[in-house]
Amino acid sequence: MTNSISLSSDLNTLFLIEESQVVAFPLVSKQGILIGNIQGQLVAATNKNAIDKKTVKIETVETDKSQIQFYYSDSLKQAFIIIIDIDANKGPNDSPNFNYRALTYNLAKENIVIRKSENKIFLFRIPQLRTITKDSVEPFRPFTSKK
Numbered sequence: 001m002t003n004s005i006s007l008s009s010d011l012n013t014l015f016l017i018e019e020s021q022v023v024a025f026p027l028v029s030k031q032g033i034l035i036g037n038i039q040g041q042l043v044a045a046t047n048k049n050a051i052d053k054k055t056v057k058i059e060t061v062e063t064d065k066s067q068i069q070f071y072y073s074d075s076l077k078q079a080f081i082i083i084i085d086i087d088a089n090k091g092p093n094d095s096p097n098f099n100y101r102a103l104t105y106n107l108a109k110e111n112i113v114i115r116k117s118e119n120k121i122f123l124f125r126i127p128q129l130r131t132i133t134k135d136s137v138e139p140f141r142p143f144t145s146k147k
Contacts, residue, residue, distance in 0.1 A: 002041065002042060002072065002074040003016060003017060003018050003019075003041055003042040003043065003072075004016075004017045004042065004070075004072060005017070005035065005042065005044060005070045005072065006070065007027075007068055007069075007070060009067075010063075011027065011061075011063045011067075011068065011116065011121060012026065012027055012028065012116065013025065013026055013027060014027055014033050014044060014114065016042075016043070016044040023044070025044060025046065027114060027115060027116035027121065028115075028116045028117070029046065029047075029115060030115075031046065031047040031048065031049065031050065031051065031113075031115070032047045032051070032113040032114055032115025032122070032124070033045070033046060033047060033113065033114050033115065034046070034047040034111055034112070034113050034126070035079065035107075035111060035112040035113075035114065036107055036111040036112070036128075037077055037107035037108060040074070040077070042072050042074075042079075042107070047113050047115075051113060051124055054126075054127065055113070055124045055125070055126055056124060056125040057122060057123070057124050058103065058123055058124065058125055059081075059083065059101070059103060059122075059123040060120055060121070060122055060123075061083050061120065061121040061122075061123070062119060062120055063116070063119045063120065063121060064119050065085055065086060065087075065088075066083055066084060066085045066086065067083075067084045067086070068081060068082070068083050068084075068121065069081070069082045069084070072107075077106065077107050077108040078104055078105065078106060078107065079104070079105040079107050079112060080102060080103070080104055080105075081102070081103040081105070081112075081123065082100060082101070082102050083100060083101045083102075083103070084098055084099075084100045085098060085099045085100070085101070086098045087099075103123065105125065109127070109128055110125050110126060110127050110128055111125075111126040111128060112124070112125065112126070113126055
């Protein structure tokens with residue numbers, strides 16, 4: 001079974017759901033939570049590295065106006081984050097107005113760092129510098145096409 005990730009409805013906690021356990025990570029932390037792929041399995045851990053110039057902040061989500069859903073495709077090694085922005089003003093038929101944004105991450109080549117500060121969630125792309133194969137760590141070599 002592939003691990004999955006869920007966020008609490010108040011967007012304060014990330015849950016890594018494994019086959020026999022659920023691990024909770026508080027999103028309010030200085031370095032955030034790192035999400036990645038090790039040997040084909042979705043993983044999460046407390047981020048130990050500082051978020052530096054090599055990190056790309058890609059999205060800021062206001063938690064009082066939005067919700068976030070996390071999806072992972074094991075076969076594609078892709079993570080999908082759907083952000084639903086809800087407008088309190090009612091639209092036609094008394095239903096709330098909303099917009100959505102979809103972000104895609106290739107977890108074979110990059111990791112995600114997610115952290116919360118006050119009423120905002122920040123999402124960062126972290127390029128992988130190494131790949132893990134079996135029991136060794138090797139430098140990451142990006143795919144290049146041969147011409």
